[in-house]
Structures are given as C-alpha cells and as structure tokens.
Amino acid sequence: MAQGIGTQRSAVRAKAPGKINVHLGVGALQDDGYHDVATAYQAVSLYEFVEASEAPDFSVRFSGPVPHEHLSTGADNLAIRAAMALARRGRVTSGVALSIEKHVPIAGGMGGGSADAAATLVAxxxxxGxxxxxxxxxxIARExxxxxxxxxxxxTAIGTGRGDQLSPALAKGQFHWVLAYADAGLSTPDVYRALDEHRALHAADIAPAHDVPTVDARVLQALRAGDAGMLAESLQNDLQAPALRLKPRLAGTLELGERSGALAGVVSGSGPTVAFLCDSLESAIELQISLSTAQLVAVKVTGPVPGARLID
Incomplete structure (x- = not known):
C-alpha cells in the first residue's frame, strides 16, 4: 500500500472539465517535430468523472454517453499513465482500478483524455493518502x-511552450457556449501535419509563422471585461483551417451556428468540436435547439469553471 501519510479510503471520486481554446496560435515547426503554441484556455462545464478504487494492479474501464469502445485500456492510456506516475512519485506499491465516465468528446479538441489524467491524479x-x-x-501533469x-x-489561463506553461488570466463573469460535436474525431498529429503542409506549400504567399507565438491582446482584454461580443471578434485558431480541410463538413456547421444566432464560432483545439459563443443563456438555449433540429449533437456549457476536484 501507500508509503505516504494521511487517511486512505477504499474509493475516491473526482471530476475535471473539458476546455475550449478561445485563442490558439501555433509557432513554426521545430527541429524536434514539435511546435510552440500560445493559447488562451477556458475550462467549461462539461466534465469527466473518475472513480479510483483500491486494487493490486492498474486497470481502467469506461462508461458514459460518449462512444468509448475503441479507447485503449492498457498502459498507454493517459489516465493509467497518470496513476503510475503518481505511484512512482509517492512510492506506492499497490495499483488502482479506475472507472471513468466520459462526457467530453474523444479526439474532439477539448482535452477529454487530459481531463481523465487530471482527475486521476487528484483521486x-x-x-x-x-x-x-x-x-x-x-x-507530474506537465510530464x-x-x-x-x-x-x-x-x-481561464494562458498556455505557452507546448501549452503546459500556464499563467492565470483574469476573466470576469460567465461566458455561454454551445458545443457542436462531429460524428468522428480528428487526430491531433494529422491536423498539425496538415498545417505544416499548407504553410510549406504557400510559403511565398503567407507570412512565416513566428517561432514564439503570442496571444492577441484583444483576447485578454475581452476576457478581463467579461465582454462576449469583444471576445467573439477575437476568436482565433491556427488549427481551424487544416481541421476544415480534413473535415470539410465543419464549414457548414460553423455557417449554420453563426446564421442561427451565435456571436461567433471556432474549432476548439485540433477539432473537430465547434464551440459557439453566445451573448446570453437564452440565446445559447435557442442555438442548441436550432443545431439539434439540424440533426447535430449540441451541448450548452458555461465557463470558466474550476479544474480537477474531489467529489464528496
């Protein structure tokens, strides 16, 4: 059992939120194959739930409304990796059985796997103990x-480097979003590869990518003011264009949402989830109904919300 201190429990529950990238600038391709980014994250009220129970070894199983049949349950699963990393740090000699209830779309650009790992660390x-x-x-999370x-x-936070160097950002009030899910996910490496290919192909026509990108000052100003209209005007994602090339139907989703009352829409992260910003709860409800009527899976959320927390 654990070599740490404190009172142990036989089972612990925690939750962690998905995220929207309200700004995502991607730097130039580096020699190691990675890119530096500058992003403004907002955590939203769509949660992953993790129950951790005493066990002799490490295991994970999934449930919830998000299709999860193809998810790995082996040692490469991010939640299992989180538990093992914490066990090494705490010199824990037992394992853990993880039960994860998934609500964040898989490979949807909203950090569902990362939320699983964060909730696992807390649980x-x-x-x-x-x-x-x-x-x-x-x-441990940065690793x-x-x-x-x-x-x-x-x-709400600014992420730089690989996105893991965080600094809190002031955000006033509450922002109302409607998320439109795609019927299948996108591979993050594929989206980055499509971005690199586009930049290389059009190098003569577009400005070169910065080695060290920055978050637009208008985004920070809008967040500080709690001004949804101002934020809508400054939503930006360098991965949106390659995501649209890989999944052209997203263009129609963006157009439909903005035609149906959203202030603006943006592909979150590497996609393909589209996040629509609304000016009020009422308009978010109306947009959710409109998108659902068009046979899209649409979920209404608010942000910002706290990060990974224990559930009593």
Missing part, C-alpha cells in the same frame, strides 16, 4: 501532456 492522491500539494501534482496541467488548474 489517487486522496486514495493513497499521499497529501501531495498542487505544485507537485502539476509537475503527461500539454493539456493536463490546465485540466488540473481550470479557470
């Missing part, structure tokens, strides 16, 4: 993936 920290502080958990630290922190 296992409690299950094993390790009493590690947030900074220690963030150190797991670019979006895991933000799923742990939540709220």
């Amino acid at each position: 296992c920290n409690e299950l094993w 390790l009493q590690l502080g947030r900074e220690a958990l963030h150190e 797991l993936g670019a979006d895991v630290p933000f799923a742990l922190a939540g709220g």
